[in-house]
Structure formats: C-alpha cells, structure tokens
Amino acid sequence: MQANEAAAAVPIQEVRAHRDARDDRLFGWLLKGCALLVLASLLGAAGATLWGGRDAFMHFGFGFLTSSEWNPSDDVYGALVPVFGTLITSFIALFIAVPVSFGIALYLSEVAPPWLRTPVSSAIELLAGIPSIIYGMWGLFVFAPFFADHVKPWLTSYLGNQPDDGKVSWVAEHIPFIGRMFGNDNPFGGSVLTAGIVLAIMIIPFISSVMREVFQTVPTRLKESAYALGSSTWEVVWDIVLPYTRSAVIGGIFLGLGRALGETMAVTFIIGNKMKLSPSLLDPGASIASTIANQFGEAAGLQKSALMALAFLLFVVTFIVLMIARLMLRRLAHKEGR
C-alpha cells in the first residue's frame, strides 16, 4: 500500500516540478520582455530622431553643434543656442533646488513634529503632479512681471555691468564674469534666469520627496547612538544620514535634473525665445525643448530635420549627464573603499 502510494506520488511531484519550471521560464521571459521594451523604445526613439535629423547633420556637419545661427528664411541652423540654454537653465534649477530640497527633506524627516509630516509631504507630492503648463502660465502671468519689477532692478544695479544709474557696483567691477552675467538693459521679466527659477520650483518636489524617503531609511539606532554621544542634529545629518544615503540622494538629484533638461511648456512660456547667445542670465534665450515646441508645427524640410536633430542632441545631453552621475557615484563608492 505504502509503496504504491509512493510510486504514485513521484510522478505528481515530477509533473509539478516540470510545470513550475515551465511557469518560471514563462515568467522570466515576460519580465525580460518588459525590461527589453524599455530598452527598445529608448533605442527606437533615439534612432528615429537621429534618422529624422540626418539631413541636418549631413548638411551642416559638425558645424551644427558650434553654430549659433538659426535662420529659417535662409535654411541655416545651428544648435549652440538651444543646447547652451538647456544646460544653463537646468544648472540654475539644480543650484536652487538641491539646497532647498535638502532642507525640506531634513525638516520633514528629522525636525518636524510627527503630526506635521504627513500633510506637508502629501502637499509636496501634489506639487509634483501639477502639469507643467500651469507652471508656465504662472511664470508668464505672475512671476515674470514680479521678477521684472522687484528682483531684476536690484540684480542689474548691484551685480550687473549696465546698471540703470550708470554706477557699476564693486561686485561687478571686481569679480570676473559677474557683471556680464547680470548685465542687462531690457525691462523684461522672461529670461534664462527666470526659466531656471521656475524649473527649480518644478523639480523641488521630485528631489525632496526622494530625499525624504531615503532619509527615513537610516536606521534609528545609528542616529540615536550619535545623539547619545552628544552630536547636534546638524552633525547627525552631515555625518550619519548623508553618508548612509549618499547614492540615493544623488540619484534623486539626477531625477530632477532629467526633468529640468526636458521640460518644455513652462520654459517655452518664460525663457523669452530668442535665438541669440548672450553671457547675461537676464537676457532671453532658448532651450532645446522650447525651440522644438515653438517651431515644429510649421516646420518643413530642412527646418524639420534640424528640429529632429535637436531632439537627438537632447538625448545625447541627457545621456552624458547621466554618465557623469554614474561616474560620480562610482568614485564615491571607490573613495569609501566599497
């Protein structure tokens, strides 16, 4: 009896094992398919923009990257102004957003009373969900006029080399580049700097929610040990929390940077859309995404191809920025001896 039962049980187990193996394989393929889908769409998009931009790349060659001319009536196009505008607005955005997000995340994870944490962090998540066109409208209708009336005059007269009263300030005279960076004589709120500030506001929710989340993963016993040894909150944050979460924090920053690089509508509304290279942050400029958004609808022929080429350059710029982020992380890990 018992022998019979054992004999009957073996095939059942075998069948089950067989089925499980097959299901596992299927599941593995499914997962692989999902992952490959991302890769395929990325390569497909990059390939499509490269293919669409081939006319422009062949026609202008390397000069496409170095020329600041963008002249649809003569069909001459160069990518320097939009590429420069994209990088500079994103850099301004990070410059403002990183410290502010750090402060928000620290406050919420270390300092704030518990009853305040949930409402403030849900408010931040809501902020992340606002469509970018709303930020654009707000920037155009509210922020740009405010900036032109109250912030810009101060910047031009105390930091710029073309102040309204003609008296160049000490700062502008003695620190290189500052005067030119803030030199401006047009009474207009939309500029590279304004676009950067609005971008900063847009990416703060992303960066700060990532930071807050990872700060909360720091084991309490580490922090409490430090407090027990008499550390101040700042020392705990700087010496315990930050080193513990460094790579995730940098990841969050680059998530925000990725959004800033590709942001379209908000930038289009407030950057001023001028295809001219200027050292001044207070001058209007253009970004890759804003140029495409502005001109794609009516473009044809070589202009369309040049816009596709710009889209491909945005891929390249984003890729390079992410590579730098990876390298930074690896060096950090190396320094820590991991």
Added chain:
Amino acid sequence: MLTSSKYFSRIGTSAVFAAASLFGMSAHATDITGAGSSFVYPVLSKWSAGYAEKTGNKLNYQSVGSGAGVAQIKEGTIDFGATDAPLKAEDLASFKLGQFPVVVGGIVPVVNIPGIKADQVKLDGETLADIFLGKITNWNDPKIAALNAGLALPAKKITVVHRSDGSGTSFNFTNYLSKVSKEWADKVKFGTAVEWPTGVGGKGNEGVSQYVKQIQGSIGYVEYAYAKKNAIAWVDLKNAAGQFVTPSADSFAAAAATADWASAKDFNVIMTNAPGAQAWPITATTWVVMYKTPKNAEHSKVAFEFFKWALNNGQNDAASLDYVALPATLVQKIQAYWGSEFKH
C-alpha cells in the same frame, strides 16, 4: 486666436472627435476632416456647428498649424487642408491640388506706451520695419515724431515682441515688412518663422500680447480680434495709397476687395499692402487646399457644400469673431473656380 494655444485647441478637437463618435452614427451624416491653420479654427468651428445643425454633416477640424495641414493633405489623410501661406503653382500641380481663400482677418501692431491709447500712434511701413530691424530704438526717434505731429512720445526704449512659434501671423507680418522695406526683404525675408534681428519671442497671440502688456515701451503684432478682446493699444498704419487707416472690419474688407485676385492663378495673392485707399495694409486670409480629383468623392462633395454654405451664409458668424467674410465678387470667382478646376 491664431494658434490660440495649440494645447487648448487640441483638447477642443478631441472633444469634437469624442462628440462626433458618440452622436455621429445617426442618420446619413457624413463626417469630413480637415487640418491646418489655427487662424481659421474659431470661425471654422462656428461654421461647422451651424452647418451640422442644418444638415447633420459634421466637420472635424484639427488646428495643428498650416505646415502640418499641408503635409497631411499631401499624404491624403484628410479631406481638406487649411494654410495661411498659399501653395506655389508647382506644388499644386504636382499633387493635383486646388486652393481657394475662405475668410479674411487683420493683423495689427500693438504698443504699450504709458498714456497712449489705441489709434493714437501712427506709423508707416518703413518706420515699422526699422523698429523691427532694431534700427529705431527709442520712441522719441525723429522718424516716429515726424509721423506723429502733436503727440508727445516719451524717451523710452523700444522693446520688440515677436512670435516665437511658426505662425501665419508672422508670415503675413514679415511679408508686409518685406514689401515696404528693401532692407527687411534683403536681410530677414519672410516666412512663418524668421531670424528676428531684435526683441523677445512670445508663444502664440496670448504670449505676445502678455509680453506687450508687461513691458513698457514694447511693440508687437497680434491678430486684430485678440488685440480688441484684450484692449491693447493698436497703431494706425499708412497704407500703399498713402492714407493712414485704422484697423477695422471695413479696412480689412477694403483690402480683400482691392487685392489683385483677377490676375492670380489659384488665388495665389498675399493680401498685404493692398492698394485700396481704405485698405488695412496687413490683411490676411487662409486658403483651403483640396484634391482636384478627390480620393473620397462623397466626403469631397460634402466639403464643397459646406464651404459653399459658409461663403454664402457665414458672414455673421465671421463678423461676430472679428473676421471679415470674402467680398461677393470673390465668392463668385471661387465658385467659378470650383466648377472649372475640381471634379465633384
């Protein structure tokens, strides 16, 4: 309105689509599709609503921009395209297309000078071109003063505001400047987008008017309906006949009536700088482009019926949106063109 933010108009079109698919199954209604210029989108929507009420036939119009509209009609994916810049004879011939104007509108230079109201500043074409070339940089320039005797203009820096997106408004505006200024014609030329010598760019009519409102001493150009709705001060212009005219339905109609339609093949006339004594110099139209031998005869027939109805009965709808209907003589000419050029 000319590119009244493509976002919103797209939302509008998809709503029309949704509505059409929901209710469009009734009876024998035919849905025709068109795409192109955003300049005509408001008036086409109004006409199509009126026409659908009368006949049950619906019109789906996607205001995706003239360039995209022309591309789609060349690919044959829509029943008609609409463009702010007329197609050249070669293009029409090689794709076996025909084109005709449907409605007229005006483009006005607008200014923001403290204390200055609409119709107070007077400019001629050359001065306007010099301002947009960056050669005249101050409102108290002697050239401006000479045209505005008795009006005290402040010593304020001029900020030029132009469209940042490709648009029919820019096409007609730069076309006018090319006709009145040799330097503009040589250096900048005309098109839906050009390399602007100076100034800042706003997206759409709303972007330009918003910038003009914000910047003291600025000058821009928008569609007339937009300036009127937003109460921005416009400028009177000296026309080809040497008269100062104010933008209005009458002066746009005068331009449409005196433009040289008679000698133009396929209505290929850009109406700027029209010769009439009362003509507003920056008057624009939109052309509808259709196949001479339609791919879908039934749709094409409905489209022609629609435009016939619109050209003959759509004047009030057009006027309510500050467009001007085509003059009767031109409508007759278009109907003759339909008979001779298109196979129904």
